[in-house]
Amino acid sequence: MTPVHDVATGETRPVSTGFIAIYVLAQFGIWIALLTPVILTIALRVGEIATEAEKGKWLGVILATGAFVALVSAPVCGALSDRTRSRFGRRRPWLLGGLVVSGIGLLVLATAPSLLLLGLGWIICQAGFNAMQSACLPILPDVIPFRLQGRVAGLLGMTSTAATFAGSWITQFTQTSTLLMFLAPFGITVIGVLALVLILPDRIPANENSARTSLSAIPRALIKPxxxxxxxxxxxxxxxxxxxxxxxxxxxxxxxxxxxxxxxxxxxxxxxxxxxxxxxxxxxxxxxxxxxxxxxxxxxxxxxxxxxxxxxxxxxxxxxxxxxxxxxxxxxxxxxxxxxxxxxxxxxxxxxxxxxxxxxxxxxxxxxxxxxxxxxxxxxxxxxxxxxxxxxxxxxxxxxxxxxxxxxxxxxxxxxxxx
CATH class of the missing domain: 1.20.1250.20 (MFS general substrate transporter like domains)
Structure with a gap:
């Protein structure tokens, strides 16, 4: 168990192997539920709804729209997470909120009777998953000590590749049920993220300036880095x-x-x-x-x-x-x-x-x-x-x-x- 100095409170907190394992599992869970639709299940749903001649075009439109939402939502949700001051911390609300929103989006994807609703479901998914991602990634500098960050980053770095193959493997057993195609990978997300929320040392920084910054300042804050x-x-x-x-x-x-x-x-x-x-x-x-x-x-x-x-x-x-x-x-x-x-x-x-x-x-x-x-x-x-x-x-x-x-x-x- 490795002690970590908390800048916000001056306390020393432990980071165990178990915490690292759950952190990596949560990141894997986010990727598997997000990437499985990208590489496979959205295409299958588009093929069910669109004509043979139009399915390629509609798949591109839906994925491109989702990519734009991801482009915008990741930094905005990150900025809002940094400014969150709640009794539950500043990362947990976005992990839990993103989990709920992405689950709703996956349900819409699984049950959408039209391409328009399918696209809406993917927009909701991208907003939810990027909210979770924006709260999950900064846990590396927030909690993990410098001397362990390389190996933890290495574990995080492999999760997207592992999730791609795991999602493809799961889908071969769930194609008979549209709901299972989208929700089976999401089950791993729920387990990983909830476990992380339960054990996450989510401290609020001692300096409250960012909490008092108005939301209108967010666009300027996005350029600041x-x-x-x-x-x-x-x-x-x-x-x-x-x-x-x-x-x-x-x-x-x-x-x-x-x-x-x-x-x-x-x-x-x-x-x-x-x-x-x-x-x-x-x-x-x-x-x-x-x-x-x-x-x-x-x-x-x-x-x-x-x-x-x-x-x-x-x-x-x-x-x-x-x-x-x-x-x-x-x-x-x-x-x-x-x-x-x-x-x-x-x-x-x-x-x-x-x-x-x-x-x-x-x-x-x-x-x-x-x-x-x-x-x-x-x-x-x-x-x-x-x-x-x-x-x-x-x-x-x-x-x-x-x-x-x-x-x-x-x-x-x-x-x-x-x-």
Missing amino acids: FLDHDFSWAFISRFLIMMAWSFLLTYQLFFLTDQLSLEKLEATQVMVRSMAIIAVATISISILGGFISDWSGRRKPFVALAAVIEAAGFLLVALAPSVPQFLVGVALAGLGKGLYFAVDLALLAAILPNEEERAKDMGVFQIANSLPQSLAPALAPAIIFWGSASGDNYAAIFIAGTIFALLGAVAIAPIRRSR
Whole structure:
């Protein structure tokens, strides 16, 4: 059991292995209920309601609308969490409130008779899940001591990948019931979040200035983190890395069919292997990287090294003449991703500008995750046509990913408040 000094009260509080396990379970629970609809169950519901000709368009509209809600709600809910002053603390109300709202959204998704209501359900879900996320992420700097933040960040970093596969695995047993498709993964969310709420040491900061700040000041507060030198560079690095990954996740199927000339069925099978390789690589290196980072007390070298490894993986993919080299490149990129997301979150926790606004600042940081998912598809057509009049140069997509990843490594260098 590790003692942690509470800045707000001057007390020393213990952080046990059990608390860390429940914290990681809660984050896993949030991801599994959020990502399973994104990768699978919303598409199944759209396919039930929309015509064959329109289902692709409507799926894009619904997911894009949800992504916009996530972009806005994460920093706003974070700012409100920082300003919450209640007998239950400032994180618990948002964890519980988000749990209720997201549950309502999932019920709407499961029972919606029309595409409009399906879209509304996804908007409600995104608001609820991002409320929970905005209260869950700042627990890392709020509660976890610096010497453990690397390994805990490593565990948190693997939860989204693990949740993606767990959600897909559960769905194969629940497709006969629309309610179970959406609510079975959510059961894990309920267990994890309620357990976290029960044991969370949710202290109010001694300085009450943020509590008296008017809500009208929130828009200005959302811009404020970018005035901080270190935060801005960390944001730029994450944004560039996520641009690279958005290219890989969106265009690997077309690379396999158009660049490597595989049939769609064969390409789909290769993609399944690719995602499995990414999962294994990411999860294995996340835990190891977090421990090594804590042991050395350094963050920046590991983040930069991870970005370089990712770049090397993207380059191997771009130059791949065959499936084996494609999979080797994907594996290398997955190792870099696991190391990056493990240590980068710990680095962020160390350089947040204001300890009283951690939830808001971490919510703003999440924009660097969400925005590239919209920008990458917008930039892709111009990149694809680069050097190819036929418009099928999908290797250029991964060369662009290589460049973005290398720039992400360079962007870590100017950070001052972390080694």
